[in-house]
Amino acid sequence: MGIKLNNENELVVNWHITEACNYKCYYCFAKWGKQKKEILNNDKLIKKLLDEIETLPSILNRLYLTRFDKIRLNLVGGEVFLNTSKVTKIIHYAKQRKFSLSAITNGSRLNEELNKLIADNFDSIGFSVDSLNEQTNTEVGRIEKNKSMNIGKVLDDIGSIRDLSSSIDIKINTVVSSLNKSENLSSFIDRVKPNKWKVFKVLPVKTSQYNVSESDFLKFLDRHKDFAHIISSEDNDEMTDSYLMIDPVGRFFQNSSFGEEYNYSRPIIEIGIDEALKEIEFNAQKFHKRYENKQIKLVEVM
Ligand code: SF4
Known part of the structure; x- marks a missing residue:
C-alpha cells in the first residue's frame, strides 16, 4: 500500500470519441445524433481537435486562476475500444502532444492486443460494472447476441493489464438505478481492489423509468462502506455543468439543469475552443470545487 498525491495541475477533458456501442444500456446518455460525422474517422480533424484541446489549460488558468499545466484526455464513448485502429491513432496523436x-x-x-495498448499508454482505465447478476445486466442492456456482460472476462482483462503495467490505476464506475439498488458488489470490488470506485446515481437524461431515490442511493453506499476510502460518489446536482465534455463531432456539451436535453457549443474546430467554451453553461464554481478538492486530497492507493 502506498500514498499518492493527486496530480493537482492536470486538467481532465472527456472526449466521447464515438456513439457506437455493442451494448444498449437503458440509461446510456451517449446519444448525440448519428447523422453527423464523427471526428475519429478523419485524421486531420483528430489532430485539429487535439491541437485546440492543448490550449485549454492556459485559457482556463486565465479565466479561473487555476494552474493547469497538463492535460489528461479521458476517452469515453460509446465503447472506446470497438475499433482498434481508430483508437490507436487517437492514442498516437494524443501522445505526440504529451497528453496523459x-x-x-x-x-x-x-x-x-488492446490490453497491451492500454497498459503501454494509459495512466488509468475504468471499467463500467453495474451488477454481477446476469439478469440485472440483461435488464440494464449490457447484453450482446443474447449473452450478458461477462464479469469473469472483466476480471481476467484487469489481471492482464496489471501484469503488463504495475503503475496503471484501475477504476470501476457503477451507475445505481432501481435495477441494482439492492445489490452487493463487494466480492467483485474486493477481488479487483480498484484505485477508485465511482458510484453514480442514474441521471434522468433519457428516461426517468429506473430512477433511484436519494435514500436508496445512500443505502447502496452504506452497504459498501468497507470501500468508503476508494468510493467517490456523485449525485445529479454535482454532475451537472461541472465536467468538460466533448461529443463525437467535436462540440462541448453539458447536461442541462432544466430538462433532459444537452446544451451544445458550435464545433470546436470551426470556432476555436475559447469561443466554444463561452457557448456552454459552464459552472465555474462547481468546476473549482471539483479541482480544489483534488488539490488538497491525499489518496490512498492499494
Ligand atoms: S456500455 Fe456505456 S456506451 Fe455502451 S450502451 Fe452502456 S452506457 Fe452506453
Missing part, C-alpha cells in the same frame, strides 16, 4: 490518457470501457472487446 485514460478511458472508460465496458470491457467486452478487450483482448491481448
